[in-house]
Amino acid sequence: DRFGVYADIDAGVDRKYKLEFINNGIDRHFDPRNSIIYGIPWAIDNKDPNSHDLTTIKIAEEILGQSGKLSGQLFGSPEITDESFDPHILTKGKAFFCRFVMIRNILKNSLTLCDSIFPNYVSPIMKKGYLGDLALESKIYSSITGNRVSMDELDKQAEGVLNLQRAITIREWQTKNMRGKLTDIDNLSPTGKTLRGHDNLAGHLFNRPKKFKWLDKTHIIPQLSRKKYEEAKSMFYKEMGWDYNGAPTESTLKKFKLEYVAAELKAKKPSYLSIKNDKVVIVNAGETWGK
Template sequence: KSAFTVPEQFFYTSMGGSWGAHLKFAGYDGVVVHGKSEKPVYLLVQDGKAELRGASALWGKDAAEVNSLLKSELGSSARVLSTGPAGENLVTFATTLADEDAAAWGAAIMGSKKLKAIAVRGNGVRPPAANPEKLEALVKYLRESWHGAGAGATLSHIPSLSKKKMICYGCPTGCVRTNVETNGGIKIKVCCQAAGFYEPAAGAYYGKLTDVPLHASRLCQNYGLDTHVMASILIWLEDGHNAGVLTEENTGLPLSKFGSWEFIETLVKKISLREGFGDTLAQGVPQAADSIGGKARELITDYLDKNGQRMAYGPRLYNACGIFYATEPRMTLPTLHEMTIPILGWKEWVKGAEGAYMSYDLLQEIGRRFWGSELAFDCSTYDGKAITAKKIQDKIRAEECLILCAFFYPLRACDYTDTHEGDPAIESKLYSAVTGNETDEEGLNRIGERVFNLERAVLTREDPRGKKVDEIPEFNFTVPIEGEHLNPELLAPGKDGEPISKKGTVVDREKFSQMLSEYYELRGWDSSGLQTKQKLAELDLGDIAQDLAQRGLTE
């Protein structure tokens, strides 16, 4: 469970890098940790065995140092996932760090168990595929026709320093994920939001590009703080300082130096160590604002999701994303990206950008072949969005079960062919080749549907309100949207692909409710969102249906 979700409940997370592959090489598909240790420990998994070792000497150290020390002890073939001081001190949005700077949620859970790290060491031998010839042919097809992952934000805000691609295990060519060495000799992974969360503040303070945003990102990774939440904290602190609500005296933060290295270093350490006002911020912005009260809460306008992260790709611009934010336990970028990345590609095509090819005809084709509706990307209507959201969630769950990269899959469109035609069946072909269980696209997506329903059942069981409540923050219905980070013009495809601006729009409450009701029907749930015994039985989840029925949580 996560202390950061609202309410506190089940959540899941994922990361890139190579740690997961080496866990498999060590003889295991997963690790389940029960109970709590009295003293700090780390778990060593190797050659089909697992043992707990003392980690008192590692307690208090940052995650990067822990990883380095354990690799020195265990050898370079070991892969280490660890928590920094934020996780030790149960900061609700604390993150873990693994090899290749792979970060994920869950560090506070490890900290609560006094589990400092999980080290895995295997023989490096991959398990054999059931059909190696078929797998080899598919790999050749992927390498020759698709080349590699290309998604991710551009790195225009990164100074020209030493850069090297940081390629995750098994990837053909890599993506935007890059290892950068600063002028000060510090190496840091830069990838999308984490690399630039402090850039606007630092740019305003210094008046030029500096290494400070990179050092800020490195500091958050080492101490273990989620940068999406840190971005929200920065907005609130700046607004509070400008409004006179938050001062250097009542926060102990150098707010007059907002954007400087001194400021972000002080902020990260105070939150991670839960010192002074950092202890308040360690719960997230909503809780911090509630603790102060008054105008501090009023400063939170239209940028937080229900868990206190900065809301990205919201439903005022992308209609279908409202279902993702309402039904998921947290912001899930892989699902959000299936709506937003194609539309951002279309925006570039509309503007006539060199190499852009994402026409509205192609968007319609993706919607029809992948998501069940040619209206999937028409942002002027709520029609077609319920089936789109369901199919996206099911497919992404199946891909996550297969440990497939969300920057590469699904193969919705190809950069390297004349037709740019995608391939919605490639995941099922890979699954069949590796496991020997012949499964088509529909069958694999049904596995994803089963996983999603199992997750829904857990969320329903644990919700203190008596059932899973599907809602989005109120501001989406009341505060007109004025801009979006990657789409400041708020340009989107309307009817028949006509470009429209959604500036000044809000979510239509009635149409959102109708869309959600249609979604429930497509899911086979009742009109209030409760799962039905019939649907759960169809998905071979009869035991889950029985448990929910005993709790009065199914129809």
């Protein structure tokens, strides 16, 4: 007979310890169904895009009792945090904020800054309207290194890193089509098709609503709309200066002095692995690349 810890192990760890705040992956960790602003970084990034940006502003606004006020003052787009707007639709203001968040994530990782504190969206000082200082990263960098750079200059350097990361992803995936396409290879999808590609999210986010059990057990968040999500990707690509399939255009790379990257991507013919006559073969994708 099993006893003590061995009985627990024998019962199966996942079944025995089905905890509310772990073992749920993306569903608990900034679920894209809560906001498209979470959904874009989850698809675009190559790692967990852990970011407290949206959460920080929303919590501050809840404390102040003024939904959308801080995001409206900081970015001119109250719909970023105002829950009266559809959270699954990406507006121009939300697209700008997604880009801003991903750029500042590069800075946080490069400068080893706290994810919860930076960017400095919020201040406890009433006479400042509780607004923080978005230039704080550049001020810290300038003070420590003696190399004086403005907020815009530092953001541009970080955006160059973001585009370089994107180009490396394209090279490693051997395709400039980061958007993906519908395929028949996943029988788990209700439609018999699923979207395969880098810039994609888990299928259940489009098939199942979210039962929000933490603060309100009765609150249900609808599943994502594939149509809205693809439209959101298109808007974000445009905001980044990328083409329809999510690849940085030649002019965008040159903007960040990445001419050598542009030349390599232009020269390299993307390919992918396929099965033909029970053998693995390399197929030339024959893709074009936007200027």
